[in-house]
Amino acid sequence: MKSFIEEVLESLFRNENFNLSETVFILPSKRAGSFLKETIKSKTTSSLFAPEVVSTEEFIEDVAQLQPIDNTQSLFKFYQTYLKLTPKEEQEDFETFYGWAQTLIYDFNEIDRYLIDANHFFAYLSRIQDINHWSLADPQTELVTNYLRFWNRLPEFYQHYQNKLVENKEAYQGLMYRLASEQIEKHLKSTNKNYVLLGFNALNNAEQKLFQTILDNNRGQIFWDIDKYLYDDQFHEASLFIREYAKSWNYYQEQKTFQHLPSHYSEKKNIEVIGIPKNIGQAKQTAEILSKLTKEQLNKTAVVLNDEGLLIPLLNSLPENIEKANITMGLPLKETPLAALFEVIFELQLQQDQNYYYKQIVEILNHPAVLSQLGSNSKKIQEKIHEENWVYLSKEQLFSLGSSVEKILNPIITKYQSPRELLQAFINFIQQLRPEKASEKPLETEYLFHFHQLFVKLQNLLAENHPIKTIKALQRVYRDSLTTEQLDFSGSPFDGLQIMGMLESRVLDFENVIITSVNEGVLPAGKSTNSFITFDLKKEYGLPTYKEKDAIYTYHFYHLLQRAKNVHILYNTEPSGLNSGEKSRFITQLEIESPEHNQPKFKFFNPYVPANKEQLKKIEKSPEVLEKLKTLAAHGFSPSALTTYIRNPLDFYKNYVLNIRDMEEVEETVAANTLGTVVHDTLEHFYKPFEKKQIVKEDLIKMKTQIEKQVKFEFEKTYKQAPINKGKNLIIFEIAKRYIFNFLERELKEVDTNELIIKEVENKLTCEISIPELDFPINIGGKVDRVDYLNNQLRIVDYKTGKVESRDLKLNEWSELSGDYKYAKAFQVLCYSRMIFEETKFEHAEAGIISFKNLKSGFMPFIHLKNSTIDKDTLKQFETELKSLILEIFNPKIPFEEKEV
Structure with missing residues (x-):
C-alpha cells in the first residue's frame, strides 16, 4: 500500500524543477508533518537541506505575527471589554457573564474564520432579536429593553475587543485567521519559498483565501486526499467540500483540474462491523483483534477512538504481543484520579456549614494520593468517624489524630473566601502529595x-x-x-501500534484500521446549539451548520477506509445511557453504497453470562461449630437468636456462630433500631424508680413534663454526634417524643380506673431448660421490657416501636410456633414468660406486646385458641416446642440450610 504522502512526494519528485529545500509543506496537523518528514527521509538518497514542514496553525501564526491565546484567556480579556463598555448599573458578575460569554466568543471566532462583515452581521442579528422579542410593543418591559440594548452593543464589544488584542500582539484563533488572510499578499512578497498544501478537506473562508492567494500567485500546489469513487459520487458527503472548491476556485476555472485521482477505495477490502455492548466490550474486542496480528501488521495498524473514555479500558486490555504502542490523543486530565479528588475539595469549599460532611472527608481520605501520604492514620480517622457517628466533623475533630493529618489536609480543609487563596492552597496541597521517590510512581507524579x-x-x-x-x-x-488540558504520552510515531482520535488520523494511511464507538451522537456528533446564531442566519452568511459538520466527519471516516485493507468497525449495542444503542448512519451507508466486493460483514457479540441457578446454601455442623453452640447455650440463647433461626438458619449461623454483624456505618438518618433504643431507654428511665410501686396519675403527669429533655438525652447518648435538629432526624426526634407522649396518655387512662403496680423494668433474666438428650446446660436469656400487675393480673409486656397487629400473637397449632417466622412475636413473649416463671412460679399471667404504631389496640396478649391465660400447661406446651427447636439446632445431621425468601 502506497500512502497519500508517498504518492504526493513521488509526484513532486517527477518534476525536475522541484526544489525540495525551497519548499514549505503545509499540512492539517503537526502529526501529519512528522510522517511527511519521515517519508522524505526514506525517499532521499543524497544530502540536502530539509524542507520546512508546518501545520496550518503554525503557518497562520507566522503570517499574522500574533501570539495565540486560548479560550480561557479570551474570556478573561473579553470581560475587561465588557466592563469598560457596559454602564456600571447594568454590569453582571463574572459568574453570570461566563455563562453566555463562552458562546459569544465561539460566534466571534466563527465570524472571523469565515470573513463575515461583522457590522452588517450584528445589525442583522439585532434586528432578528427585535422581532423575536416584540420590540415594537409599547411600552417595552425593562427586561426586554436591557436585552435589546445588549444585542445592539455587540458590534461595539466586538470591535473594542479585537483592537485591544491586536494592540497587545495577541489574537484568538478566528482573529488570527482573519488577519492572516489580509496579510498573505505581503507575506508572499517577503519570501521566495514555494508552498505545497496537502491533505486538506473542509476549509473556512480565511483558509480558502490564504490558499487561493498562494495558488493564484503561482507560488504553490495543492493536493487533495480524496478517492475517485467518492469524488465522482455527486451526492456523497465525503467529497462535498472538495467538489465545491473545484467549482468555485479560480485556480480550477482555468486549466488545473482534478486529474489522476487514486482509486483505492474500490480495491478489495475486508470490512467487518461488530456490535458489542459497552466500552469494556469494545476494548476487549479490540484487544482480541490485535492479538491475532503479527509484529509487521501491527506497524501498519491504527486504533481510532471516537470516545476518549475508551482509552483507559483499552490500555488495560492490550494483549501481550504488542511491544510498542504510540498514543497520540492524550489522556484528558478530567479522566485522571486527581480530577475526582479536586472536585470533592471544591464541593467541600462551597458548603456553607463550617463543619465538614463525613462522606466527602472519607472520599478524600480514601483517595490513593492522600492514602499514600497518611497511611494508617487515614484508617484511624475513618474508624473514629464511624465509632462516634460523626455526620459533620469540625476541623478539631479531624486533626485530633496527629500532626501528619493536619499537615496534609489543612491546606484544603480550611474554608477560603478568596479564589487566589484557594489556588495557592491547591498548589501547596500538591506539594504535600508529591511521592518521596518520583521514579517509583511516575504516572502519579505526572x-x-x-x-x-x-x-x-x-x-x-x-x-x-x-x-x-x-x-x-x-x-x-x-x-x-480541565476539559482542554491533557496528559501527553511519549512513544514512537513511526512503528508499533498507533492509538489515536479521529482528527489525528488526517493525511495518514494504515492497512489495518479499527474504529470504535461508531454510534450516532458520537460519529457523527450530531446537532450542536452552542451558538447565538440561528440556522437560517448561518445559511444566509455561509457559516457552517450541523450539515457541514456531519460532512467533515464523513470525510474523516471514509478517508480511513480509503487505502485500508482490513477494517473493523465497532459500535455499542447497549440501549441504555448516552451515546449508545443506535449504530451510526455511516454503517448503514457502507451497507447500502459499498461496491459488491466490499460489502461489510456483520457480527454481534454478547458477553457469555452463565445461568446463575440459585442454590440454597448448606453449612454442615462441624465439631467446632457444635462447641460454639454449646458456649452460646451456656450463656443463654436470646429470643431474637432463636427466632432468627426460625426465619433462616443460615442467618443464625452467620450472626451468632460466626459472630458476623452488619458493618458499622455512619448513621446519617436515625435508623429504626436506634429509634427503638431511644424509646425503650426513655421509658426505662421513667419507670425504673417505680419498681415494686403503684403508678398514679401524678407520676405520669410528671413524666410527661420530662419527655423533651429525656428523649434528647437518650438521642445524644445513642446517636452520638449526629444532628437531630434538622431534616429527617428532626422528624424522627419528634416521632419519638410523640410515641412516649401517646403512651403516657394511654397509661393515664389505664390508671384512672385500674390499679397498676410495676414489678420490674428492663431486667435481664435467664433460665435453664432441661433437655435430657443433651449432656450440657441449655439456657435462654434476655431483657424483659416490663412486668407489672394490672388489677392483680400479672402481665409480661414487650414494647415494639414497629407495627404489630393482634393477629401476630394468635396461635392455633403449637407446631406452627417453631416452624413459621410469622409467629416470632408470640415465640418471644412466651420465652419471656418462661423466664419470669422460673423467677416467680406464677399461677397464671398474660404476656403480650404494646405497639407504639398501634397504640389504639393497647396491650395485645398472646392467645392460644381464644385463651390468653398463660399457665403451667401453656408453658409446658411451649417448652416442648422450644426443646424440639434446640434439639434441631444441636443435631449434627441437620445442616444450617438457607430458606427461600
Whole structure:
C-alpha cells in the first residue's frame, strides 16, 4: 500500500524543477508533518537541506505575527471589554457573564474564520432579536429593553475587543485567521519559498483565501486526499467540500483540474462491523483483534477512538504481543484520579456549614494520593468517624489524630473566601502529595505535575486581571480548563501500534484500521446549539451548520477506509445511557453504497453470562461449630437468636456462630433500631424508680413534663454526634417524643380506673431448660421490657416501636410456633414468660406486646385458641416446642440450610 504522502512526494519528485529545500509543506496537523518528514527521509538518497514542514496553525501564526491565546484567556480579556463598555448599573458578575460569554466568543471566532462583515452581521442579528422579542410593543418591559440594548452593543464589544488584542500582539484563533488572510499578499512578497498544501478537506473562508492567494500567485500546489469513487459520487458527503472548491476556485476555472485521482477505495477490502455492548466490550474486542496480528501488521495498524473514555479500558486490555504502542490523543486530565479528588475539595469549599460532611472527608481520605501520604492514620480517622457517628466533623475533630493529618489536609480543609487563596492552597496541597521517590510512581507524579501547571496557569490569569470573585466562579473556570488540558504520552510515531482520535488520523494511511464507538451522537456528533446564531442566519452568511459538520466527519471516516485493507468497525449495542444503542448512519451507508466486493460483514457479540441457578446454601455442623453452640447455650440463647433461626438458619449461623454483624456505618438518618433504643431507654428511665410501686396519675403527669429533655438525652447518648435538629432526624426526634407522649396518655387512662403496680423494668433474666438428650446446660436469656400487675393480673409486656397487629400473637397449632417466622412475636413473649416463671412460679399471667404504631389496640396478649391465660400447661406446651427447636439446632445431621425468601 502506497500512502497519500508517498504518492504526493513521488509526484513532486517527477518534476525536475522541484526544489525540495525551497519548499514549505503545509499540512492539517503537526502529526501529519512528522510522517511527511519521515517519508522524505526514506525517499532521499543524497544530502540536502530539509524542507520546512508546518501545520496550518503554525503557518497562520507566522503570517499574522500574533501570539495565540486560548479560550480561557479570551474570556478573561473579553470581560475587561465588557466592563469598560457596559454602564456600571447594568454590569453582571463574572459568574453570570461566563455563562453566555463562552458562546459569544465561539460566534466571534466563527465570524472571523469565515470573513463575515461583522457590522452588517450584528445589525442583522439585532434586528432578528427585535422581532423575536416584540420590540415594537409599547411600552417595552425593562427586561426586554436591557436585552435589546445588549444585542445592539455587540458590534461595539466586538470591535473594542479585537483592537485591544491586536494592540497587545495577541489574537484568538478566528482573529488570527482573519488577519492572516489580509496579510498573505505581503507575506508572499517577503519570501521566495514555494508552498505545497496537502491533505486538506473542509476549509473556512480565511483558509480558502490564504490558499487561493498562494495558488493564484503561482507560488504553490495543492493536493487533495480524496478517492475517485467518492469524488465522482455527486451526492456523497465525503467529497462535498472538495467538489465545491473545484467549482468555485479560480485556480480550477482555468486549466488545473482534478486529474489522476487514486482509486483505492474500490480495491478489495475486508470490512467487518461488530456490535458489542459497552466500552469494556469494545476494548476487549479490540484487544482480541490485535492479538491475532503479527509484529509487521501491527506497524501498519491504527486504533481510532471516537470516545476518549475508551482509552483507559483499552490500555488495560492490550494483549501481550504488542511491544510498542504510540498514543497520540492524550489522556484528558478530567479522566485522571486527581480530577475526582479536586472536585470533592471544591464541593467541600462551597458548603456553607463550617463543619465538614463525613462522606466527602472519607472520599478524600480514601483517595490513593492522600492514602499514600497518611497511611494508617487515614484508617484511624475513618474508624473514629464511624465509632462516634460523626455526620459533620469540625476541623478539631479531624486533626485530633496527629500532626501528619493536619499537615496534609489543612491546606484544603480550611474554608477560603478568596479564589487566589484557594489556588495557592491547591498548589501547596500538591506539594504535600508529591511521592518521596518520583521514579517509583511516575504516572502519579505526572498527574500532580499537570494539575500544578493548571493551577499556576489559573493563578497567573487572576494576577493579570481579577474578575473571579467567588469559589463557585473559580470552579466553573477550572472545570472548563480541565476539559482542554491533557496528559501527553511519549512513544514512537513511526512503528508499533498507533492509538489515536479521529482528527489525528488526517493525511495518514494504515492497512489495518479499527474504529470504535461508531454510534450516532458520537460519529457523527450530531446537532450542536452552542451558538447565538440561528440556522437560517448561518445559511444566509455561509457559516457552517450541523450539515457541514456531519460532512467533515464523513470525510474523516471514509478517508480511513480509503487505502485500508482490513477494517473493523465497532459500535455499542447497549440501549441504555448516552451515546449508545443506535449504530451510526455511516454503517448503514457502507451497507447500502459499498461496491459488491466490499460489502461489510456483520457480527454481534454478547458477553457469555452463565445461568446463575440459585442454590440454597448448606453449612454442615462441624465439631467446632457444635462447641460454639454449646458456649452460646451456656450463656443463654436470646429470643431474637432463636427466632432468627426460625426465619433462616443460615442467618443464625452467620450472626451468632460466626459472630458476623452488619458493618458499622455512619448513621446519617436515625435508623429504626436506634429509634427503638431511644424509646425503650426513655421509658426505662421513667419507670425504673417505680419498681415494686403503684403508678398514679401524678407520676405520669410528671413524666410527661420530662419527655423533651429525656428523649434528647437518650438521642445524644445513642446517636452520638449526629444532628437531630434538622431534616429527617428532626422528624424522627419528634416521632419519638410523640410515641412516649401517646403512651403516657394511654397509661393515664389505664390508671384512672385500674390499679397498676410495676414489678420490674428492663431486667435481664435467664433460665435453664432441661433437655435430657443433651449432656450440657441449655439456657435462654434476655431483657424483659416490663412486668407489672394490672388489677392483680400479672402481665409480661414487650414494647415494639414497629407495627404489630393482634393477629401476630394468635396461635392455633403449637407446631406452627417453631416452624413459621410469622409467629416470632408470640415465640418471644412466651420465652419471656418462661423466664419470669422460673423467677416467680406464677399461677397464671398474660404476656403480650404494646405497639407504639398501634397504640389504639393497647396491650395485645398472646392467645392460644381464644385463651390468653398463660399457665403451667401453656408453658409446658411451649417448652416442648422450644426443646424440639434446640434439639434441631444441636443435631449434627441437620445442616444450617438457607430458606427461600
